[in-house]
Amino acid sequence: MSIENNIVNRNIILRFSPEMVDQPLVYRLVKDFDLIPNIIKANVNQDRKGNMVLSISGYENDYKEAVEYMKSCGMEVSFLADTILWDKDSCTQCGACTAVCPSQALYIERPDMTVHFDSDKCIVCQMCLQACPVKAVKLDI
Numbered sequence: 001m002s003i004e005n006n007i008v009n010r011n012i013i014l015r016f017s018p019e020m021v022d023q024p025l026v027y028r029l030v031k032d033f034d035l036i037p038n039i040i041k042a043n044v045n046q047d048r049k050g051n052m053v054l055s056i057s058g059y060e061n062d063y064k065e066a067v068e069y070m071k072s073c074g075m076e077v078s079f080l081a082d083t084i085l086w087d088k089d090s091c092t093q094c095g096a097c098t099a100v101c102p103s104q105a106l107y108i109e110r111p112d113m114t115v116h117f118d119s120d121k122c123i124v125c126q127m128c129l130q131a132c133p134v135k136a137v138k139l140d141i
């Protein structure tokens with residue numbers, strides 16, 4: 001571990017093959033790279049392919065080495081750095097995005113059951129982009 005090094009807090013999406021599903025990734029990030037991982041959302045589908053939204057804190061050099069390690073294991077690593085825009089006027093209030101949003105940034109407010117967006121809670125995982133049938137959520141890049 002480097003001594004002169006920035007502390008970073010980054011959000012990433014991991015996609016991995018069935019062979020990787022049972023690997024102790026979080027343990028290795030802590031033990032081998034001195035990082036603090038926080039699993040925001042994890043799924044394994046019927047084909048045993050996995051995806052995980054992960055928040056990682058630690059020294060920047062350790063973070064970079066961990067990313068290289070994950071890639072060398074065959075994981076696909078996507079970085080979450082942009083901002084999400086929600087177009088209230090285009091939104092049809094179908095609610096599909098609220099079912100996939102891991103941080104409740106897109107949520108249904110009761111009792112009127114209307115969809116709202118709290119940008120402060122958004123971790124830019126991009127799950128809602130795939131879920132929205134009318135492209136009411138977009139990346140601000």
Ligand code: SF4
Pocket residue numbers: 084100101102103104105106121122123124125126127128129137
């Ligand atoms: S990108 Fe979309 S799904 Fe992900 S946290 Fe933000 S609003 Fe929720």
Ligand code: SF4
Pocket residue numbers: 090091092093094095096097098106115131132133134135136137
């Ligand atoms: S999926 Fe799209 S249209 Fe449906 S509630 Fe979310 S933003 Fe609105």
